[in-house]
Every structure is written in C-alpha cells, then in structure tokens.
Amino acid sequence: MKTTSAAIDAARETTAMTSAQAAPANRYRWVILLVAFAAWVMSFLDRLAWGNVGLDVSKELGSPLSQLGIFVTSFYCGYVASNFLMGFVTDRIGARLTLTCALVPLGVATFLFGNVTSVTTGLILQCVMGLAAGADYAACIKLLASWFDSNRRGLALGILTTGPSIGIAVSNAVYPAFLRTHQWHDLYYLLGAVTICIGVACCLFLRNAPREVTVQSKSQRPSIRALLANRDLRLLSIAGFGANWATWGFAFWSNALMIKGQHMSAADAGQISMVFGIGAVCAKPLVGWITDRMGGKRRPGIIISLAAFAILFLVFGQISGKTLFLCIAPFLGAAAFVYAPLMAAMAAELVGPAATGSTIGAMNAFWQLGSVISPTVAGLVYSQTNSFTATLATLAIGPAIGAVCMTRAREAKSL
Structure with missing residues (x-):
C-alpha cells in the first residue's frame, strides 16, 4: 500500500510539475503569435510599397510605363522559389533563425531599394526582396503549429492569415499620406529600418517550440x-x-x-x-x-x-x-x-x-x-x-x- 501510495504521490507531483511548466508556455505562445504576425504583416508592407511609388520610380529611372510590371515579376520569381526551398531550410534550422535571416536581409534590400538608380539594380533588389519574403510564411506556420495545439491552432492561424488584408488596408491608408510630404526614397528607408528591427525582435523573442514539442520532433525528418x-x-x-x-x-x-x-x-x-x-x-x-x-x-x-x-x-x-x-x-x-x-x-x-x-x-x-x-x-x-x-x-x-x-x-x- 505504501508503494502504491508513493507511486500515486509521484504521479501527482509529476502532473503538477508538468502543469507548472506548461503555464508559462501557454502564456508565451501569445508572444510568439504577436511577433510572427508582425513579421508577416511587415513583409506585405514592404512588397505593397511598389504599388504606391511605381510611377515616381519609373519617371526617375527614365523607364517606360510598360516596364513597371517586370519589377513585380522579379519579386515573385524570387518569392515562389524561396517558398519551396526555405520551407525545407526552416525544418532544418528552425523557424526562429529562418525568420531572423529572412527579415534582416529583407530590411536591408528594402532600404537599399531606396537608393536604386537603374532598372537592372532595381530588378536585382526586387528579386532579393522576394527571396527573403518567401521564407516567412512557412516559418510562421511552423511556429504556430508547434506552440498551439489542435484545439487552439485554428484561431491562431486565423489571426496570422489576416496579415495580407491588414497589410493592404494599412498601406492604402498610410503610404499616400506619407508620400504627400516625403520622397519615395524615404518610404523605403523607413520600411527597411522597421523590417530590420522586427528581424532583431524575431531573434530575441521567438522560440522554435515548447520543450516537449522539441523533444517529440527530433526523430522526424522532412522528405x-x-x-x-x-x-x-x-x-x-x-x-x-x-x-x-x-x-x-x-x-x-x-x-x-x-x-x-x-x-x-x-x-x-x-x-x-x-x-x-x-x-x-x-x-x-x-x-x-x-x-x-x-x-x-x-x-x-x-x-x-x-x-x-x-x-x-x-x-x-x-x-x-x-x-x-x-x-x-x-x-x-x-x-x-x-x-x-x-x-x-x-x-x-x-x-x-x-x-x-x-x-x-x-x-x-x-x-x-x-x-x-x-x-x-x-x-x-x-x-x-x-x-x-x-x-x-x-x-x-x-x-x-x-x-x-x-x-x-x-x-x-x-x-
């Protein structure tokens, strides 16, 4: 009876310890969602800037209006390729490092685009921006899949995927007003700086997964x-x-x-x-x-x-x-x-x-x-x-x- 009682007490103690460990993780997952959401929205704000500045950039570079579309094409060539490749990289190095390595280069390329002086340089930078931005979707989904169980995952992903709509609304409301008093270069400088800051926040505040999920996942390999x-x-x-x-x-x-x-x-x-x-x-x-x-x-x-x-x-x-x-x-x-x-x-x-x-x-x-x-x-x-x-x-x-x-x-x- 003593052995049974000791086993029961040990089980209760283990359960209590697990619950105590789970409580901080349950709270911290909302920090994860907030940072991932900020990263996701920021990548959209960067790419949506072109729609507001394209005409001004075209005039400054002396390129015909018909060439405006090739900047978008250049971005999405990098974006689609990155989506496929960086998903596998995310599973290898973790979502935290992937998002950091996506947002910081995206911010740098966005900032540098503010200094673009030729169509060729602009196309290269847009492709680099696409390559960087394409890494964030898989990384954000992986983070939320790891931190939110199936009884909360739908809500978390629902909030995350409002990012494109929020990005469109914010860009249409803010960019025209900003450009009335500033040059288009300034918009890209600002976006680049903010993107780099969010990339640093990803490095500081994100964690790939709660400890128990990390342990359970070690034996699995993407193929x-x-x-x-x-x-x-x-x-x-x-x-x-x-x-x-x-x-x-x-x-x-x-x-x-x-x-x-x-x-x-x-x-x-x-x-x-x-x-x-x-x-x-x-x-x-x-x-x-x-x-x-x-x-x-x-x-x-x-x-x-x-x-x-x-x-x-x-x-x-x-x-x-x-x-x-x-x-x-x-x-x-x-x-x-x-x-x-x-x-x-x-x-x-x-x-x-x-x-x-x-x-x-x-x-x-x-x-x-x-x-x-x-x-x-x-x-x-x-x-x-x-x-x-x-x-x-x-x-x-x-x-x-x-x-x-x-x-x-x-x-x-x-x-």
Whole structure:
C-alpha cells in the first residue's frame, strides 16, 4: 500500500510539475503569435510599397510605363522559389533563425531599394526582396503549429492569415499620406529600418517550440519523396491551387470588372471591394475558432467554404446594382479567404511539427502558381467575351474543383 501510495504521490507531483511548466508556455505562445504576425504583416508592407511609388520610380529611372510590371515579376520569381526551398531550410534550422535571416536581409534590400538608380539594380533588389519574403510564411506556420495545439491552432492561424488584408488596408491608408510630404526614397528607408528591427525582435523573442514539442520532433525528418507520396497532401495542394486561382484572379480584376462590366463608378467599386475585404478579416479568426471547438476538424470547413465560394461567384455574376453587391460582398470575401488558415492547419496536422515548414513551403509555392496564372486567364476571358458573368464563372471553376478534391482527402487520424 505504501508503494502504491508513493507511486500515486509521484504521479501527482509529476502532473503538477508538468502543469507548472506548461503555464508559462501557454502564456508565451501569445508572444510568439504577436511577433510572427508582425513579421508577416511587415513583409506585405514592404512588397505593397511598389504599388504606391511605381510611377515616381519609373519617371526617375527614365523607364517606360510598360516596364513597371517586370519589377513585380522579379519579386515573385524570387518569392515562389524561396517558398519551396526555405520551407525545407526552416525544418532544418528552425523557424526562429529562418525568420531572423529572412527579415534582416529583407530590411536591408528594402532600404537599399531606396537608393536604386537603374532598372537592372532595381530588378536585382526586387528579386532579393522576394527571396527573403518567401521564407516567412512557412516559418510562421511552423511556429504556430508547434506552440498551439489542435484545439487552439485554428484561431491562431486565423489571426496570422489576416496579415495580407491588414497589410493592404494599412498601406492604402498610410503610404499616400506619407508620400504627400516625403520622397519615395524615404518610404523605403523607413520600411527597411522597421523590417530590420522586427528581424532583431524575431531573434530575441521567438522560440522554435515548447520543450516537449522539441523533444517529440527530433526523430522526424522532412522528405520531398514523402510529401509527394502523401495522397492527402496532393489533394490539398490541388484544392489550394484552385482556391488561390479564384481569390487572386478576382482580387486583381474585381474593381475593373465591376466598373466595365457593371458600369459602376470607381468609388462604388472600391466600396464593394472594401466590404469584401472586411468579410475576409472577420471570418478567418472566427472560422478558425469554430473548427477548434469542433475538435480540430478542418476538412468540413474547407469543403463548405470552397463550395460556397464557387456558388457565390456564380450569384455575384448574375446580380446587378450596388445594394445587392454590398449584401453579397462580405460573404464572398469570407469564402474567398477563410480556407487559408484551415488548409495550413490541416497540412500541419497531417505531417507533424518537424515537417511543417517543408510541407507548407512546397504547397504554398504551388498555390501561388494559381495566383500568377488566373489574372491573365481572367483578363483573356473578359477581352474575348466582354462578359462579367463568364469571367466569374471561369474563376469559379477553381474552388469547385477544390471542393471535390477535399471530399476525397482525409485528415490526420490523431490531432
């Protein structure tokens, strides 16, 4: 009896010690989320500056207006390549070091872009910026997958993935006002300095994972062959490609389509796009939280969001009038973005913490191809048909295929 009693007391003491150790980690994960969110938003603020200064830079460099697009192309060439490669690097060296080594060079390249004096130098710096910025997504997802369990991961990823929407809102609100009183060079100097500071904060405050997750992950090794052989990851990759096809095809063309196809004013089209974005920002954390309450089941939410996305596109193409567009826009915005944190969480749970970086990096590189191709296809469809409805129907094919793929995919057996 004494032995049994001693064993019980020892077990209780171990449990108490584990709980005591877990409490600081539970609190510190919100610091991790805050720093990762700042890094993610900052990378978007850096890349979005070009949209506000492109015309001024073009005049100063003496380059034709037609060359403005090649700066964006140069950035995304580096960005897509980095997404794929740096995901594997993240799993090898850890998310903390990856984010530090991404943000500091990104800040330096951004600062140096403020001194650019030739198109060639500008293209090289934009490519370097893309290479640096492409490392942050996989690293941020890996951090949150390690620090947040499946009952909280959806909310955390939902908050993180509002970063692009926040970046767009902040850049549109702040950059024009800043440029009214400062030169475009000053904007890049400021962004570069702030980015470097956040990179230093990543080094100081981030930790790769709580101790218990680090111990559990040591035996796992990421493998390209294993990722390609995983049927569920392949289906998730195709679904993400289709979803991004529709999301960014619409994002690039929405205002122009409403102005030309529905004869709206630029102000009305902008207001509808703003409501579209608000729906996305609100929905991501909410749906992430809901799936957490469902025991970490992501697949049903992904299927519903993609199916709703395709259907709402078809509805959006049939209606007319500002009021109806404003009524549908927040729901379309929610469906157009809410799948992102759910797909990231599902992928992380399929492979485990040690392979999260490589998995997310490779998948996001493939997903971005949909973002690159769809604006061109949507533009061609509209130019050939002059039809708002036909263009949206073309974009709706992506999430429709994605929803079908997800009905065949399986989630991790143990969350």
